[in-house]
Amino acid sequence: MSLPYDQNLPVNKLASVFANTSASYKFYWFLAILELVEQGHTYIPKRMLFARMISNSWYTVNYFHVSFGKQDLIQESVRATLRIEGLRVNENKNVINTVLEKTPSTETIKILNHFDKNVPHWFISSWFSGNRNNIYSLSQNFEHGCIYRLEKDAIEINPLWISYLKSNSKILRDFCYWNLSLFLQKRNPNVPDISNKISRGLSRNSLMKQTNEYWKLVFAELGAVNCIFTNKRLIFEEKKFALDHFVPHAFVSHDLIWNLIPIDKTFNYSKGDKLPLIEKHFDDFFNLQKLAYEIVKSHNAKNKYLEDYLTIFPDLQQDKGLDYLRYRQTVQPLLTIANNNGFSYLKD
Structure with a gap:
């Protein structure tokens, strides 16, 4: 499955982000970006993105018990958040987002800020080379058509990418879920229906x-x-x-x-x-x-x-x-x- 082509954008850079992944962070980070851009956000606090990384993986971890592997800490983060905030396994996603964006709990904030150590800058490392500080610096002017620029507590979506992300949001989301399914299926070879356990909530058919x-x-x-x-x-x-x-x-x-x-x-x-x-x-x-x-x-x-x-x-x-x-x-x-x-x- 490939991404929609755009002659004015380095789409190949975005595709290469998912070429080699040892953890699920990039998938959930990008799904959070898509979700918020669709809602009209272009200057996005990192905490809003981190909250959605948790809420988008909530049911996969807490309800379906899909394993993310030993190296992936998002599973541990979701379970810890469930315990600390006293939320339910079947909690509404919007409630989860609201709680995580506003919680005064230092434990929860520490969990969310853990994602800031690697995810925001490594996601755009396809556009740049160098360490964390170098990537932050080079992103400021949307160098090389970078998808967003980095601030300490927020990201700003490159105006050149906004239309592409909105108009192709379904294909981009499906691309992300497809790659995430492959990632998780390798870690859960005997678990059935992985794709539906990451792309849907707790809606159940009537019996x-x-x-x-x-x-x-x-x-x-x-x-x-x-x-x-x-x-x-x-x-x-x-x-x-x-x-x-x-x-x-x-x-x-x-x-x-x-x-x-x-x-x-x-x-x-x-x-x-x-x-x-x-x-x-x-x-x-x-x-x-x-x-x-x-x-x-x-x-x-x-x-x-x-x-x-x-x-x-x-x-x-x-x-x-x-x-x-x-x-x-x-x-x-x-x-x-x-x-x-x-x-x-x-x-x-």
């Missing part, structure tokens, strides 16, 4: 269709099902159940029916994104999934949600049922990898 078009048939046939975690009797009409992801959505990032199961609504609130215990919970999960599959198939063999099982059982259409061992061999590694990436298990 009403899966509830009404699939599990409602199961409830109608059985009258009730038991929660595999609490053993409470769940009745469809009472609406005291929630459709839950057995392997947390924050890890798998999909709503396939083979990973969804009705559980006690109260327990679901406390469970959050904790992992079930394979030895304690999988057999009940599998038995209910198998029974549900057979019931739905008997009612309507063309029910669209039955196709979700093909991702585990490609030969399912040959009148073969759900195989216990294959199902478990699919789920267990996902739970192990999720735990290795920071998701915790339910207490036994």
Whole structure:
């Protein structure tokens, strides 16, 4: 993926910024610049940019538990900010920005100012050579078409770049996310759907269709099902159940029916994104999934949600049922990898 060409700008210099990266700082710094330029800012306090570096990586770190690698301190900074400022994992991005821009906390300010040691000047090192002081000095007159000039506490966008950044903001953002995805995928080779875990917030699809078009048939046939975690009797009409992801959505990032199961609504609130215990919970999960599959198939063999099982059982259409061992061999590694990436298990 390449950047849009402009005959009046050294776009190749901007592209080369992302050629060799050992940390994620440059990606989040540039995303923050794009965001603020789109809002009409051209003289930008560094603290506003540092705040957005944190908020743009907030959900990736705190919710999706994506690893940034040992050399990258942005992960540690995000987690520390969550603790120091008493913010929530699912905090609104605008709230995060406001808190970080105005916080009196010396701890938080120290975390934000850490990015000033390297990020602002190394980002434009493609235009210049030399040390930090040299880059600061040469940037003052937008030497060599530099994208911005540096001040102690702010940057000013080169007027020649403003139109380019605004008119190509979507392509530039996609370019940045693409390269960031490649960067993080190398550090999380077994984690699914990395691209969506860095480019979106916590918006979740409704599970009403899966509830009404699939599990409602199961409830109608059985009258009730038991929660595999609490053993409470769940009745469809009472609406005291929630459709839950057995392997947390924050890890798998999909709503396939083979990973969804009705559980006690109260327990679901406390469970959050904790992992079930394979030895304690999988057999009940599998038995209910198998029974549900057979019931739905008997009612309507063309029910669209039955196709979700093909991702585990490609030969399912040959009148073969759900195989216990294959199902478990699919789920267990996902739970192990999720735990290795920071998701915790339910207490036994």
